[in-house]
Amino acid sequence: MTLTIHEAATTTGWSPRMLRYVEQLGLVEPARSPGGYRLYGPGQLQRLRTLRTLLETHGVELGDVGFALRLRREPELAAALDTWFDTTPTAPEGVPDTDWLSFEQDKHQHLLNR
Amino acid sequence: MTLTIHEAATTTGWSPRMLRYVEQLGLVEPARSPGGYRLYGPGQLQRLRTLRTLLETHGVELGDVGFALRLRREPELAAALDTWFDTTPTAPEGVPDTDWLSFEQDKHQHLLNR
DNA sequence: TCAACCTTCTCATGGTTGTGTGAATGTGTA
DNA sequence: TACACATTCACACAACCATGAGAAGGTTGA
Known part of the structure; x- marks a missing residue:
């Protein structure tokens, strides 16, 4: 049950570009196929959706969440x-x-x- | 024992401009004279100095500290x-x-x- | 009173963020 | 073997951040 980046994008409302950016921030890191394709599992899809609402409802930026991640690392x-x-x-x-x-x-x- | 903004700036290593910016972020808010002049007490001077080392030693930006403030408010x-x-x-x-x-x-x- | 400082506001500017688009190339599957 | 989709990398760009500098005017204290 894994989706490719384009599929994950359309079902979560992000663009593929942004999914790669979110990954780069360390917020949602999908598994990889042997050939290097990103594979998004149901958990990550859920995370991506809740991330979206988190940003909207609290007026937070991705960079802020990235900083929060830094705080716990x-x-x-x-x-x-x-x-x-x-x-x-x-x-x-x-x-x-x-x-x-x-x-x-x-x-x-x-x-x-x- | 209060310093004016220029004095506070020279003893803490910030520029007056930045002290106003730091205040605007809600990080260090000096008292005001009846005429509106900012008055920095010893506590605030200490805070400004430690803020400075905090940024340097951890590679943090002022905006990040501002976000941390948001987190506790x-x-x-x-x-x-x-x-x-x-x-x-x-x-x-x-x-x-x-x-x-x-x-x-x-x-x-x-x-x-x- | 007057010099030296302060206030707010505005303009300027180099750097970073968030995001798109395209090139060059590799992967997966019918 | 094709064809659609993936990968990374790089260019682009508007918006914002961190700062400085200046204008116009008010405050302080000897």
């Missing part, structure tokens, strides 16, 4: 972003001036309860 | 991405054909243990 990146966001929630005033740097650095050790 | 977006990624971890073959759709839909109910 590089946990240290996700962790770095976490600490950055959790540090001084955009309103630093009112914190005693002296504690500041140590406070920052503590956060980098163990993520705090927010 | 719109939990339903993050959830949608979670379910999409957790569904059929890019290798659907080998799963009995019939269980497929129900399997998919289950996942959308309660996130599974990966």
Whole structure:
């Protein structure tokens, strides 16, 4: 039960070109025939359709989903972003001036309860 | 202890233009003087510096950090991405054909243990 | 008051994204 | 063996991103 790229394209609403692009982003990677043809299984077709609605309903770009993928492949990146966001929630005033740097650095050790 | 935009720029390595851009992305939002001048506190200066190293050490773009911000401001977006990624971890073959759709839909109910 | 800074807004621009189209070539099947 | 379809690669291009620079005007503080 596998479809060729053109068939997969017509049943999912993507263009063949875009299917190759989506694959290049690492989002949906079909198997290959011995000769190199892309073979899309039912799982991938479903993924392609839901990807489509995901983009539309949330106003997200393919590149954004690609970045989200990066976030789960590089946990240290996700962790770095976490600490950055959790540090001084955009309103630093009112914190005693002296504690500041140590406070920052503590956060980098163990993520705090927010 | 607040710096004006030009001072903040020189001590953090950003240009004033970029500080305004960073603010527009929602990443570092300084207070304002009664007359409308941006006022950067020590917390924001630290944030700007760490932001800079974050970008450099991980090869991330400002827009990516902006998207990460979106992810924590719109939990339903993050959830949608979670379910999409957790569904059929890019290798659907080998799963009995019939269980497929129900399997998919289950996942959308309660996130599974990966 | 006045110099030095700030504000917003607009124009400019090189780089990247998303997407199509075509060329040159290989694959699958009746 | 053909014929329709696939592959990769490259050119194209509008739209957007990240930045700079300038204009027109307001704020600050000695």
